[in-house]
Amino acid sequence: MTLQNRRILINKTVMVLSTAAAIGGIIFLFWILAVLLFKGFAALNFDIFMYDMAPPGREPSGLRNALVGQLMLVVGASAIGVPAGVLAGTYLSEYGGKKSRLARFIRDISDIMMSTPSIVIGAFVYAVLVAPFGHFSGWAGIAALAIMMIPIVLRTTDDMLQLVPGSLREAAIALGAPKYKVIIQVVYRGAKTGMLTGILLSIARIAGETAPLLFTSFSNNFYSTDLNQPIASLTVTMYNYATSPYEEWIDQGWAAALILALFVLGANIIGRIIIRKREGEH
């Protein structure tokens, strides 16, 4: 066998294997999506959005309280996590420098935090914000999700800002712009697509989390917008309902899963539309 033939053979073998692996992955992805859409849409109705949870066998019942709770948790966590992550990422990229010990330390810590199992974060927040205060609360849930969010936003912001060429910064400084203007008007503008993608990914990531909420925001069978009280979330509700023996609860669990998937998908699409529109303007 000539060298060329051998290389062609290896190339083809690897091609076949990697295509097969890709198809395998895609099959499962579509399988999950198909089951989710099929079961979710079958269970989806108007009542889900109009009414709160009800015991098995009671009508009408829905998921309104869980939807509202989920939204409050995600919005609250984003309000803390996004600014903190963006500012920290900006510090690392623009002020920290490559040789700064502090910057390196923060990067390492945030990498460790990103790979921390989310249940550990839940346990930490339980110990700090639930046990000492004597009650589960929406605030604790928000804190847990925000802690998960910060390292993700921080890392993507840092990476994206570093992709902006140094010559752009130099040009702006040469024109006499102060550093904060350089960062806001030049560096952010250049990196906004990547930053927004990072933020959206982090929101999608925390929106689907159950483990950090189990022992922080807990859950609530009733409608409540009081963040000092336990608050319902779609993920915990899904977890409880899916394992229940009652058919109507299991169905509503599927509806919750579908709504959550559509929310994450919707956030992604909206984000991309905004980016594209902005790019069209300039």
Added chain:
Amino acid sequence: MLKKTVAALAVGVIASSAANISGAGASFPAPVYFDWAYMYQKESGNKVNYQSIGSGGGIKQISARTVNFGASDKPLKPRKLDKKRLYQFPAVIGSIVAAYNIPGIKDGALKIENRDLADIFLGKIKHWDDKRIAEDNPGLKLPHKEIVVCHRADGSGTTFNFSYFLSHISEEWADNVGIGKALDWPTGLGGKGNEGVSSLIAQNPYSIGYVEYAYKKKNGFSAAVLQTKSGKWVEATEKNFKAAAKYAKWSPKEHFYQILALQPGDNSYPIVAATFILLPREKSEMNKEVVKFFDFAFNKGDEDARKLGYIPLPTETKSMIRDYWREHGIY
């Protein structure tokens, strides 16, 4: 003027927060607590948020004082209650059935001696047509199939009560496996929660497992006829559960510590179990709110409990519990 407004606001805040009660614990009574809370909210406007996290979790959370009440299928001993500074009283009764899936054998048709049940779960009786089972069922055609044993894999109050029962009928069980919420099972498949065991039974022909009666009812399973304490055959029916519940000797001095397995009486089903509420002793104001809810449930919740497959507490027990509340100044 300003002072008055602030004071009024403060009172308003306290009053409105007092109406939100949170509880957590045992999964087995969760549906009925939710149902009671649903009715209670309609009538009083107070929200009782009960979350099912398991008996072990309920004891932990009330000990840490992160909820207003805890719930457990396993009663705590008076000494432990003193140590953790808790009150305890029963809320509702349930029962555990030996549910089987043998094609062709109907609900209530199969008789299993209590001792044989222990040996099935020990893995000593391996086939459905074993001589010891066949002896008790002369009219049935038992298949020569291996018995698939199904049990809980998680920590469970149901397992605690079931193993308590087995330990009292089989020395070998008591010596080798014992009593507990999570056990070192000699044989069988494990499932998470009553629902996990239920689906194992449904999916495996020739299987047997133990589940709460509510799950048997819901899944349309067949339940074995077992024996009373004195060895009489007794079917797993609501009437026989109730007969057993009557014999419970509740003692408020012991904080109602009582395990209901193997009660005397000719119609007493052997595995019934009460589920308990735990209250923190120092929080008398909040306890009053929690007690109001259970008082409402005792007055108006019996019908709903029955519908969901539970046995309401007998009237005498309820008044005993009310005396207990009064004695501790929370009623």
